[in-house]
Amino acid sequence: MREVAVLGIGQTRVDEHWDKSLKELAGDAVLAALQDSGLAGAEALYVGNMMSGPANHQQHLGASIADWVGLRFSSAMHIEAACGSGGAAFRSALIAVASGSVDTAVAVGVEKMTDSPGNEITAQLATAADADWELEQGVSFVALNALIMQRYLHEYGWNKSHFAAFSLNAHANGAHNPYARFQEPISEAIYNRAGMIADPINLMDASPMGDGSAAAVLVPADYLRSRQNQTIIRVVASAAATDTISVQSRRDGLWLKAAESSARQAYAQAGITPAEINIFEAHDAFSIMAALSLEAAGFAERGQGPRLANDGEIRPSGRIPISTRGGLKARGHPVGATGMYQIVEVVQQLRGEATGTQVPDARLGMAQNIGGSGSNIITHILKAG
Amino acid sequence: MREVAVLGIGQTRVDEHWDKSLKELAGDAVLAALQDSGLAGAEALYVGNMMSGPANHQQHLGASIADWVGLRFSSAMHIEAACGSGGAAFRSALIAVASGSVDTAVAVGVEKMTDSPGNEITAQLATAADADWELEQGVSFVALNALIMQRYLHEYGWNKSHFAAFSLNAHANGAHNPYARFQEPISEAIYNRAGMIADPINLMDASPMGDGSAAAVLVPADYLRSRQNQTIIRVVASAAATDTISVQSRRDGLWLKAAESSARQAYAQAGITPAEINIFEAHDAFSIMAALSLEAAGFAERGQGPRLANDGEIRPSGRIPISTRGGLKARGHPVGATGMYQIVEVVQQLRGEATGTQVPDARLGMAQNIGGSGSNIITHILKAG
Numbered sequence: 001m002r003e004v005a006v007l008g009i010g011q012t013r014v015d016e017h018w019d020k021s022l023k024e025l026a027g028d029a030v031l032a033a034l035q036d037s038g039l040a041g042a043e044a045l046y047v048g049n050m051m052s053g054p055a056n057h058q059q060h061l062g063a064s065i066a067d068w069v070g071l072r073f074s075s076a077m078h079i080e081a082a083c084g085s086g087g088a089a090f091r092s093a094l095i096a097v098a099s100g101s102v103d104t105a106v107a108v109g110v111e112k113m114t115d116s117p118g119n120e121i122t123a124q125l126a127t128a129a130d131a132d133w134e135l136e137q138g139v140s141f142v143a144l145n146a147l148i149m150q151r152y153l154h155e156y157g158w159n160k161s162h163f164a165a166f167s168l169n170a171h172a173n174g175a176h177n178p179y180a181r182f183q184e185p186i187s188e189a190i191y192n193r194a195g196m197i198a199d200p201i202n203l204m205d206a207s208p209m210g211d212g213s214a215a216a217v218l219v220p221a222d223y224l225r226s227r228q229n230q231t232i233i234r235v236v237a238s239a240a241a242t243d244t245i246s247v248q249s250r251r252d253g254l255w256l257k258a259a260e261s262s263a264r265q266a267y268a269q270a271g272i273t274p275a276e277i278n279i280f281e282a283h284d285a286f287s288i289m290a291a292l293s294l295e296a297a298g299f300a301e302r303g304q305g306p307r308l309a310n311d312g313e314i315r316p317s318g319r320i321p322i323s324t325r326g327g328l329k330a331r332g333h334p335v336g337a338t339g340m341y342q343i344v345e346v347v348q349q350l351r352g353e354a355t356g357t358q359v360p361d362a363r364l365g366m367a368q369n370i371g372g373s374g375s376n377i378i379t380h381i382l383k384a385g
Numbered sequence: 386m387r388e389v390a391v392l393g394i395g396q397t398r399v400d401e402h403w404d405k406s407l408k409e410l411a412g413d414a415v416l417a418a419l420q421d422s423g424l425a426g427a428e429a430l431y432v433g434n435m436m437s438g439p440a441n442h443q444q445h446l447g448a449s450i451a452d453w454v455g456l457r458f459s460s461a462m463h464i465e466a467a468c469g470s471g472g473a474a475f476r477s478a479l480i481a482v483a484s485g486s487v488d489t490a491v492a493v494g495v496e497k498m499t500d501s502p503g504n505e506i507t508a509q510l511a512t513a514a515d516a517d518w519e520l521e522q523g524v525s526f527v528a529l530n531a532l533i534m535q536r537y538l539h540e541y542g543w544n545k546s547h548f549a550a551f552s553l554n555a556h557a558n559g560a561h562n563p564y565a566r567f568q569e570p571i572s573e574a575i576y577n578r579a580g581m582i583a584d585p586i587n588l589m590d591a592s593p594m595g596d597g598s599a600a601a602v603l604v605p606a607d608y609l610r611s612r613q614n615q616t617i618i619r620v621v622a623s624a625a626a627t628d629t630i631s632v633q634s635r636r637d638g639l640w641l642k643a644a645e646s647s648a649r650q651a652y653a654q655a656g657i658t659p660a661e662i663n664i665f666e667a668h669d670a671f672s673i674m675a676a677l678s679l680e681a682a683g684f685a686e687r688g689q690g691p692r693l694a695n696d697g698e699i700r701p702s703g704r705i706p707i708s709t710r711g712g713l714k715a716r717g718h719p720v721g722a723t724g725m726y727q728i729v730e731v732v733q734q735l736r737g738e739a740t741g742t743q744v745p746d747a748r749l750g751m752a753q754n755i756g757g758s759g760s761n762i763i764t765h766i767l768k769a770g
Contacts (some may be wrong), residue, residue: 001484001485001486021516021517022516023517050438050444051438051444052512053435053436053438053439053509053512054438054439056516057508057511057512057516057520058512058515058516059435059436059465059467059509059512059513060465060466060467060512060513060514060630060756060757060760060761061465062466062473062627062756062761063466063467063627063628063630063756063757063760063761064515064516064630066627066630067515067627067629067630067631067634067760072626072627072628073626073627074624074625074626074650075476075625075626076466076625076627076761077464077465077466077473077476077477077761078464078465078466079462079463079464079465080444080445080446080462080463080464080465081445081447081448081461081462081463082444082445082448088447088462091460091462092462092477095480095481095484095486096480096484098484098486099386099480099481099483099484099485099486100386100484101386101480101483101484101623123442124438124444126442127437127438127442127443127444127445128444128445129445130443130449130452131406131407131441131442131443131449132406132408135442238486239459240459240460240461241457241458241459241460242430242447242448242451242452242457242458242461243448243457244452245445245448245449245451245452246452249452265459371445371447371448372445372448375445375448375452376445376447376448376461376462
């Protein structure tokens with residue numbers, strides 16, 4: 001396989017984009033990424049999205065978005081892996097370029113959630129869980145995560161307030177990101193006062209939905225050798241793993257086995273240890289998921305994710321910065337787009353363009369995108385220079 | 386890129402499978418394909434499907450089906466390109482194996498359409514067209530194809546009855562296929578008496594929906610060198626192309642430009658001319674699409690598709706047999722699964738296992754899967770030996 005590099009990135013702010021249709025939103029990110037890359041088009045288009053059929057009455061996003069941006073592609077398709085759709089689209093684009101089947105590919109993640117009533121979106125989000133064995137019980141997606149968090153507090157002796165540090169870090173970082181849905185820091189008092197959604201998950205533990213789109217242009221790394229003035233961002237690892245879709249079927253509901261497996265594969269591909277990672281864009285859809293991700297990826301001992309957060313080690317100045325542009329919590333979580341926002345943000349860090357939350361000397365960045373309650377986890381490692 | 390071969394195939398009958406959930410249906414085809422291949426599992430799983438979110442309350446099909454069949458995959462995702470989803474899933478699995486990122490992959494197409502009321506499915510099918518510029522006008526998918534067919538009759542001077550030959554061939558072939566939804570031949574009288582859906586498309590011009598699943602196991606062709614007793618089925622071409630999603634935006638609404646482009650690329654990859662193709666599994670969702678596909682792929686002159694059918698050249702004994710196991714018309718069109726049924730049927734022909742409709746000495750078979758009204762077209766060529 002050929003080594004692949006990210007040549008361009010683009011994104012829209014996560015917001016309520018009532019004035020744009022799904023394809024316009026995706027088009028804005030695709031065209032921004034192409035402009036950033038200096039290319040006029042690309043051969044392949046991979047679109048990450050979870051729920052455009054029911055939420056936007058539009059499937060066939062490959063053809064729809066290709067047409068809207070006024071380009072023809074030799075291959076265009078839509079990739080879905082629930083909240084992991086963006087990471088799956090990036091992985092597909094990467095493999096297409098690495099294989100030699102195309103020389104240029106655009107991966108874009110897009111989701112438009114705020115045109116529909118909230119209860120409809122909640123029902124659609126629940127289709128990431130098992131229809132027959134989880135949804136039939138009436139459990140929503142946040143309720144599933146609440147059951148996991150409740151058990152975590154019980155097993156490891158943490159209080160709910162120990163999770164505030166995840167939310168505070170995310171919102172402090174989001175305040176510097178013009179593309180974030182929320183751009184204000186929050187206080188511990190705000191966290192503690194936040195309304196409960198599904199005990200123990202309150203509003204400040206949960207990421208907000210939103211409309212958004214993020215994209216990247218991929219080319220063979222060799223093509224960039226001649227560009228002297230540009231930092232080359234190489235993709236040095238892409239790995240994925242599946243686990244049972246139902247949380248109840250797992251031997252250990254507090255361990256993200258698929259995250260551990262995909263992270264280990266990724267470290268092996270990149271030839272590094274976790275200690276060498278400078279930034280980690282974790283999938284903090286809920287604060288409990290940030291903790292479990294840190295543990296499964298090897299940055300914290302089992303049950304000790306909250307300690308890392310409370311010691312300040314997840315901040316941009318810490319040992320393993322996460323949510324550096326706000327994460328899912330403050331940048332927002334337009335589900336099918338999230339994995340691509342993570343990639344775009346890692347590239348910003350590696351280019352030194354993460355104004356306000358730049359991690360010093362960032363050379364190796366990891367993005368980990370989770371589909372479902374840990375059932376499909378995709379890990380990428382990018383390297384500058 | 387490595388050359389890739391199809392090692393195993395599996396399928397369920399297209400039918401009303403009210404006793405099976407989506408994942409059970411997909412699982413049946415995946416396990417049948419694995420058993421046929423002699424492998425106990427695979428590294429990657431690519432699931433082609435169009436509408437499981439709204440129709441079956443289940444997204445995240447990679448994780449869902451992986452879990453159901455009791456296997457873990459290093460990569461699992463859902464691929465959507467409307468009615469071209471099956472072909473897109475096969476192409477993704479192929480590129481993954483060709484790239485070297487995995488050594489074994491399963492591609493499965495699945496759709497479960499008969500659990501929902503017909504009007505809901507019609508609305509879902511319409512999401513293959515442009516939500517803003519086509520659906521807003523109240524046009525359904527069959528209506529779009531009726532407009533194309535009406536114009537075709539007008540331009541080229543054919544009568545509607547000239548299209549009967551497509552339907553008669555499909556049903557005659559389907560009668561020999563135990564997996565076909567309809568297993569009875571039809572007469573010209575039945576065609577002429579069939580109820581009108583959207584003039585000039587009647588019930589016998591249109592493919593039926595259904596529940597179904599088909600799968601194939603892909604491995605590097607080199608791995609099979611030592612197997613002396615087995616015909617090796619190589620994938621010698623995979624090509625795709627996009628066109629405008631709206632039919633009205635095309636300079637020529639009677640020419641499948643994306644079919645022409647993807648077929649030409651495929652012939653070039655395989656190093657062959659159209660004349661060398663022994664069977665062509667065309668996307669006969671409507672009889673007009675069969676005619677346009679034959680023309681765009683280079684088997685008939687522009688406007689002369691129906692002549693080929695009326696001369697008997699599309700039958701198993703003819704110059705370019707199509708719909709050899711019933712096609713979309715008689716085998717049935719569970720939309721996201723169709724592209725994989727086409728692949729499975731080409732493999733059956735190349736193995737010499739197409740009982741009742743075997744094309745003599747079939748060595749080169751082509752499958753062409755269409756997403757939308759010709760907006761995303763995926764062509765594969767397979768070769769025996």
